[in-house]
Amino acid sequence: MSSQEADSLVLSSDPLHPANLIPELCRSFYQLGWVTGTGGGICIRVGDKVYIAPSGVQKERIEPIHIFVLPYPQAPASPHTDRVFLRRPALNLKESACTPLFWNSFDLRNAGSCIHTHSQHAVMATLLWTRPTFTISHQMIKGVRIAGTGNALSYLDTLELPIIENTPNEEDLKDSMAEAMIKYPNAPGVLVRRHGVYVWGNDWEKAKTQTECLDYLFEIGVKMKLAGLPTVLNE
Ligand SMILES: CSCCC(=O)C(=O)COP(=O)(O)O
Numbered sequence: 001m002s003s004q005e006a007d008s009l010v011l012s013s014d015p016l017h018p019a020n021l022i023p024e025l026c027r028s029f030y031q032l033g034w035v036t037g038t039g040g041g042i043c044i045r046v047g048d049k050v051y052i053a054p055s056g057v058q059k060e061r062i063e064p065i066h067i068f069v070l071p072y073p074q075a076p077a078s079p080h081t082d083r084v085f086l087r088r089p090a091l092n093l094k095e096s097a098c099t100p101l102f103w104n105s106f107d108l109r110n111a112g113s114c115i116h117t118h119s120q121h122a123v124m125a126t127l128l129w130t131r132p133t134f135t136i137s138h139q140m141i142k143g144v145r146i147a148g149t150g151n152a153l154s155y156l157d158t159l160e161l162p163i164i165e166n167t168p169n170e171e172d173l174k175d176s177m178a179e180a181m182i183k184y185p186n187a188p189g190v191l192v193r194r195h196g197v198y199v200w201g202n203d204w205e206k207a208k209t210q211t212e213c214l215d216y217l218f219e220i221g222v223k224m225k226l227a228g229l230p231t232v233l234n235e
């Protein structure tokens with residue numbers, strides 16, 4: 001593929017093209033405090049193409065020409081096997097370090113999008129819930145989907161979200177995230193202690209609304225815990 005053809009994968013006048021959406025969504029996530037200080041982000045998969053932002057850059061200033069495009073599926077990359085790209089930015093950029101974790105959402109949940117936030121609500125939740133899961137019930141948040149079923153969590157259900165331990169080694173985080181996703185098939189996301197959360201959806205809209213719902217529940221859950229209130233009734 002020529003570099004002109006490769007660039008055409010990220011240049012579109014359609015505002016809903018993933019290469020236009022990722023910069024726009026990252027700007028709004030920055031306003032929410034989800035991608036402060038370069039961490040966090042979103043990837044979008046449309047069929048056999050995955051669109052990913054660069055690593056370690058101000059996420060609120062990304063432009064379409066900064067977006068990486070990878071084929072899906074592809075053999076898992078390791079330090080010894082290079083990742084395959086359909087398009088790389090001309091600048092000296094590297095794809096998001098979250099790429100292996102985003103891949104978990106495609107491989108294990110057939111996701112069309114995955115969001116990673118460093119929201120302080122998520123981080124506080126991982127500090128106040130010392131067990132391996134965050135739990136909350138009896139909240140009028142109707143948008144939380146039970147992964148795999150598409151059904152919404154009801155007022156009476158208890159949301160249980162796994163918390164994995166953070167590690168400086170992203171390969172370890174990939175494996176423990178995958179283990180948590182297998183152990184908690186209904187969970188719509190995975191919290192990472194002292195770090196943030198990964199949330200996925202069938203498409204970017206669902207990943208975004210899931211993340212909004214979960215962030216609301218983290219925030220209110222943290223406030224309830226700090227006020228000495230139980231977050232799960234009849235526990
Ligand atoms: C184990 S993933 C470590 C990277 C991370 O958590 C993060 O938020 C960095 O994101 P980037 O897209 O800037 O590589």
Ligand SMILES: [Zn+2]
Nearest residue numbers: 039040116196
């Ligand atoms: Zn992170």
